[in-house]
Amino acid sequence: MGSAIELKKQIVAEIADKFRASKSTVIVDYRGLNVAEITELRKRLREAGVEFKVYKNTLTRRALAEVGLEGLNDVFTGPNAIAFSNEDVVAPAKILSEFAKEHEALEIKAGVIEGNIATIEEIKALAKLPSREGLLSMLLSVLQAPIRNFALVTKAVADKKEEQSA
Numbered sequence: 610m611g612s613a614i615e616l617k618k619q620i621v622a623e624i625a626d627k628f629r630a631s632k633s634t635v636i637v638d639y640r641g642l643n644v645a646e647i648t649e650l651r652k653r654l655r656e657a658g659v660e661f662k663v664y665k666n667t668l669t670r671r672a673l674a675e676v677g678l679e680g681l682n683d684v685f686t687g688p689n690a691i692a693f694s695n696e697d698v699v700a701p702a703k704i705l706s707e708f709a710k711e712h713e714a715l716e717i718k719a720g721v722i723e724g725n726i727a728t729i730e731e732i733k734a735l736a737k738l739p740s741r742e743g744l745l746s747m748l749l750s751v752l753q754a755p756i757r758n759f760a761l762v763t764k765a766v767a768d769k770k771e772e773q774s775a
Contacts, residue, residue, distance in 0.1 A: 617668060620664065620665075620668050621668050621671045621672045621675065622672075622675075624664055624668060624669055624672035625672040625675040625676050627660070627662075627691075627693045628672060628673070628676045628678065628693075628721065629676060630693075630695050631693040631694060631695055631721065632694055632695060632696065632697070632698045632722075632723055633693075633694045633697070633698040633699070633700070633701050633702065633720065633721070633722055633723070633735075634691060634692065634693050634694070634701070634720055634721040634722075635691070635692045635701040635702055635705050635717060635719075635720040635732055636681070636684055636685075636689055636690075636691050636692075636717075636718045636719050636720060637689065637690050637691075637692070637705055637709075637715055637716060637717050637718060638687060638688060638689060638715070638716040638718055639663075639688060639689075639690050639714070639715060640687065640688050640714065640716075641713075641714025641715075642712060642714050642715060646712055646714075650704075650705075650708050650715070653704050653708065654692055654700075654701065654704055654705075657694075657697065657700040657701075657704055658694065658695075658696055658697065658700065659692050659693065659694045659697075659700050659701045659704065660692070660693045660694075661690055661691070661692050661693075662690065662691055662693070663688070663689070663690045663691075664689075664691065666685040666686065666689065669685050669689070669691070670682050670685055673685075678721060678726060680726045681719055681721070681726060684718045684719045689718065692704075692705060698722060698723065698735070699735055699736070699738050701720075702720065702732045702733070702735040702736040703735075703736045703738075705717055705732075705736075706732070706733055706736035707736070717729055717732055717733070719732070720732045722735065
């Protein structure tokens with residue numbers, strides 16, 4: 610009997626560690642999805658570096674208490690799966706929101722963004738943001754604009770001086 614309790618303690622510690630390490634966590638109800646659909650969802654999440662796990666609700670509630678996220682206890686009723694992302698804050702929300710649009714059976718219940726409990730609306734707003742690569746691309750184009758404009762002005766001045774001297 611003692612080994613079963615030790616195993617549960619290890620699982621609670623594992624869940625708590627995942628919540629601590631995760632930049633973004635999304636909790637979903639997957640009831641109504643068939644095996645092929647869940648496999649497709651897991652594949653999309655895995656490609657984005659997101660871990661998708663199912664844990665017992667009682668063990669998850671204990672881990673939430675350990676991490677200080679007791680506000681999520683009400684969410685953990687019925688079948689739940691948790692998507693943990695340690696690198697990209699946007700990826701789990703974006704992938705799960707897109708998948709929920711394609712498959713109405715998937716329901717986003719709540720999430721945690723950088724240690725703070727997030728509502729469904731906040732998760733959906735996060736899903737609408739561009740990916741990390743998209744944001745970096747936008748930043749790069751903003752940083753390049755002044756240099757590009759300076760180069761164009763310099764070329765125009767040089768061309769004008771060349772015309773005047775000819």
